[in-house]
Amino acid sequence: MADWYTNFANSGFGTTITKQLGLPRPVELRRYEPGQPLLPGPVVIGSAGAGRLRDTVTAVLRDAGVTVQSPVTADGATGGEELGAVVLDASGLTGPADLASAHDFLAPAIKRLRASGRVLVLADPPADATTPAQAAARQAVDGLVRSVGKELLDGSTANAVFVPEGAEASLAAPLRFFLSGRSAYVDGQLLTLSAADVPANPDEEKPLAGKVAVVTGAARGIGAEIAKVxxxxGAHVVAVDVPAAGDALARVANEIGGTALQLDITAADASQRLVEHLRERRAADGRQGVDVVVHNAGITRDKLLVNMDAARWNTVMAVNLQAQLDITQALLDADGVLRDGARVVCVSSQSGIAGNRGQTNYAASKAGVIGMVRAWAPEFAARGATINAVAPGFIVTEMTAKMPFGTREIGSRINSLQQGGLPVDVAETIAWLSQPASAGVNGQTVRVCGQSMLGA
Known part of the structure; x- marks a missing residue:
């Protein structure tokens, strides 16, 4: 599915009409394609505070073939070339006065940012601050980044990564993700890293080579796109969906060279059947066990709370939340099935953060996913594994195409990028969280919503 208005606004006739009427003109976002460079232009790196991450960032970018320029001065002294990205190393902030350096660097640099450019701010976690002034300065990064994201034009995004001392080795994968086309619809987000064993020299083209990945709800929509990405x-995908979707599921599995598994994840024996499939049937081709589990399956049964019957409530909770709990626990308990360094990615929703009228059951279930991920993160870390969530906003799918026109258009425009996301945007974020190089991302929830105006 495509965003018709974005396509129209970027056509010859549409550009003229939108300019004449003063309508918003969302741009076509820079999305990832295999083989493309990390950035379409050079990057400048500036500092606010001590800036202990600059050398790490510079090394990662140069290894990726990116040209690193000197910081831009207030009068634009470094020349007129458009920038692919602007990176601010704000680690070492001691108090609000240090934030002046952030303004002095970002203001002239952002003026030279090209379309679909990237602004990334790196800082120390506010929770690790030792004084109120230090905590204030670090927390200020939150408001700074979210506001910059709403000021940027032409499909550019702003995000932040909090990097605790000792977690510097975990920075490379988030750095590459947030600067690349994989993060096209991720805007105004803040991620906190943790120290982890990160593999050296990851395969950027096939980061999941040799891995087995389970994707639930894979027969159509976002789930099918996750399976394809x-x-x-490089992953061998076990595509899971209900028997009623068997034909569509088989088509997806055949297209990607994966395996189709018809399974109602709410059935009493669902977890055991999945474990047996991974342990026994996959052993036949040397792929026993699983490296990645994506809990994507989800449903809606909308009604105002006062009019909602128990069946609607219970069905949504069973599919969206309880099944994720049951399957994950079964995989943790089954000896040798969840491989070392495993990745579990759970699909939450913007509704689980902001709430949504008529979706108390759905919003509660998706908020529950975030709580589950946060609570399980320490146990996963102890196993050398990770568990994270993605929270999609308005994603253009066959389901949203059936919404009333006005509701659909408002939902897709009230974000910093002025357009709905695509299923591939969710899939790219999940695939990144699934990579071995993302070992330092654990217990986090990443919104894929174009920085929606709804919720935090």
Whole structure:
């Protein structure tokens, strides 16, 4: 599915009409394609505070073939070339006065940012501050980044990564993700890293080569796109969906060279059947066990709370939340099935953060996913594994195409990028969280919403 208005606004006739009427003109976003460079232009790196991450960032970018320029001065002294990205190393902030350096660097640099450019701010976690002034300065990064994201034009995004001392080795994968086309619809987000064993020299083209990935709800929509992106990145995908979707599921599995598994994830024996499939049937081709589990399956049964019957409530909770709990626990308990360094990615929703009228059951279930991920993160870390969530905003799918026109258009425009996301945007974020190089991302929830005006 495509965003019709974005396509129209970027056509010859549409550009003229939108300019004449003063309508918003969302641009076509820079999305990832295999083989493309990390950035379409050079990057400048500036500092606010001590700036202990600059050398790490510079090394990662140069290894990726990116040209690193000197910081831009207030009068634009470094020349007129458009920038692919602007990176601010704000680690070492001691108090609000240090934030002046952030303004002095960002203001002239952003003026030279090209379309679909990237602004990334790196800082120390506010929770690790030792004084109120230090905590204030670090927390200020939150408001700074979210506001910059709403000021940027032409499909550019702003995000932040909090890097605790000792977690510097975990920075490379988030750095590459947030600067690349994989993060096209991720805007105004803040991620906190943790120290982890990160593999050296990851395969950027096939980061999931040799991995087995389970994707639930894979027969159509976002789930089918997740399966395709995971396969593109090298994984063998076990595509799971209900028997009623068997034909569509088989088509997806055949297209990507994966395996179709018809399974109602709410059935009493669902977890055991999945474990047996991974342990026994996959052993036949040398792929026993699983490296990545994507809990994508989800449903809606909308009604105002006062009019909602128990069946609607219970069905949504069973599919969206309880099944994720049951399957994950079964995989943790089954000896040798969840491989070392495993990745579990759970699909939450913007509704689970902001709430949504008529979706108390759905919003509660998706908020529950975030709580589950946060609570399980320490146990996963102890196993050398990770568990994270993605929270999609308005994604253009066959389901949203059936919404009333006005509701659909408002939902897709009230974000910093002025357009709905695509299923591939969710899939790219999940695939990144699934990579071995993302070992330092654990217990986090990443919104894929174009920085929606709804919620935090």
């Amino acid at each position: 995971m396969a593109r990145d």
